[in-house]
Amino acid sequence: MEDLVRELAVDKHARYIVSVEKRKDDFESVVMEHLRMNGAYWGLTTLDILGKLDMVDPDEVITWVMSCQHESGGFAGNIGHDPHILYTLSAVQVLALFDKLDVLDTDKVSNWYNTFHIMFCLIYKVDVAGLQNEDGSFSGDMWGEIDTRFSYIAINSLSLLHRLDKINVEKAVKYIVSCKNVDGGFGCTPGAESHAGQIFCCIAALAITGSLHHVDKDLLGWWLCERQVKSGGLNGRPEKLPDVCYSWWVLSSLIMIDRVHWIDKKKLIKFILDCQDKENGGISDRPDDAVDVFHTYFGVAGLSLLEFPGLKPIDPAYALPVDVVNRIFFGG
Numbered sequence: 300m301e302d303l304v305r306e307l308a309v310d311k312h313a314r315y316i317v318s319v320e321k322r323k324d325d326f327e328s329v330v331m332e333h334l335r336m337n338g339a340y341w342g343l344t345t346l347d348i349l350g351k352l353d354m355v356d357p358d359e360v361i362t363w364v365m366s367c368q369h370e371s372g373g374f375a376g377n378i379g380h381d382p383h384i385l386y387t388l389s390a391v392q393v394l395a396l397f398d399k400l401d402v403l404d405t406d407k408v409s410n411w412y413n414t415f416h417i418m419f420c421l422i423y424k425v426d427v428a429g430l431q432n433e434d435g436s437f438s439g440d441m442w443g444e445i446d447t448r449f450s451y452i453a454i455n456s457l458s459l460l461h462r463l464d465k466i467n468v469e470k471a472v473k474y475i476v477s478c479k480n481v482d483g484g485f486g487c488t489p490g491a492e493s494h495a496g497q498i499f500c501c502i503a504a505l506a507i508t509g510s511l512h513h514v515d516k517d518l519l520g521w522w523l524c525e526r527q528v529k530s531g532g533l534n535g536r537p538e539k540l541p542d543v544c545y546s547w548w549v550l551s552s553l554i555m556i557d558r559v560h561w562i563d564k565k566k567l568i569k570f571i572l573d574c575q576d577k578e579n580g581g582i583s584d585r586p587d588d589a590v591d592v593f594h595t596y597f598g599v600a601g602l603s604l605l606e607f608p609g610l611k612p613i614d615p616a617y618a619l620p621v622d623v624v625n626r627i628f629f630g631g
């Protein structure tokens with residue numbers, strides 16, 4: 300491991316993240332414009348894991364985050380955009396990173412009610428979609444991709460806010476369990492193909508709600524560890540190319556079901572390190588591709604899950620540094 304430690308370009312990655320945050324008009328910032336809130340979460344969490352969160356001004360970040368809050372209570376991806384549950388989770392996570400969740404408590408209670416209401420409606424819609432899918436009235440693609448993701452997002456953010464009692468957890472868990480497949484994995488709707496990203500959402504939601512007993516850990520563990528290809532990287536489905544972001548989806552799932560020792564950790568570390576831009580910082584999906592904040596986050600978070608020396612440990616279910624999660628739930 301010693302030889303690998305020196306290979307992680309910590310300072311360059313930190314400088315890359317800060318520079319992306321500051322750039323306004325190149326390709327990546329245009330693409331990121333509407334989902335800046337997600338970008339902020341990826342970038343700032345990466346900085347925290349690298350031990351470099353002090354490179355940004357917390358007040359500046361918090362002021363910007365709060366200016367993205369819609370009057371309904373939900374958060375938008377950027378100032379002046381529409382609120383969405385995806386950005387609301389990112390906003391809550393960013394505030395949690397800076398220990399500023401109390402900024403939200405000073406807000407009007409009605410705002411909160413509306414945020415919860417939006418989340419509840421989304422979960423409810425997920426349930427309806429599930430039922431309709433079972434009787435065949437909806438195609439898997441129409442609702443695919445998004446449903447178990449929404450379940451996870453709602454459960455994660457409400458749990459961070461200590462408001463899990465605002466939703467029907469039993470019903471949400473039941474829906475997730477109905478998406479379980481014979482290969483042990485989970486799809487986006489009942490009967491849909493297992494996919495690593497979807498498996499992460501389902502396993503993390505089950506972990507947060509204390510429902511992991513619904514998972515066949517050996518069967519799922521086998522499917523997940525088969526995602527490792529020759530180069531050491533992980534793919535999301537059989538026959539697909541490896542991609543650094545799966546270091547997160549697959550690894551965190553393996554950790555939550557206690558089967559991470561079934562993959563070759565050293566080879567995966569090597570693969571992630573090979574995806575670095577060692578000159579300008581940042582991590583790409585595969586060696587020699589262009590870097591972006593998304594894959595930089597998943598690469599660094601993956602290394603953290605692999606207990607790479609010098610990095611803060613990250614919680615596999617909440618996708619936040621362990622010390623942040625502990626602060627929220629144990630005040631420590």
Ligand SMILES: [Zn+2]
Nearest residue numbers: 542543544584
């Ligand atoms: Zn990717």
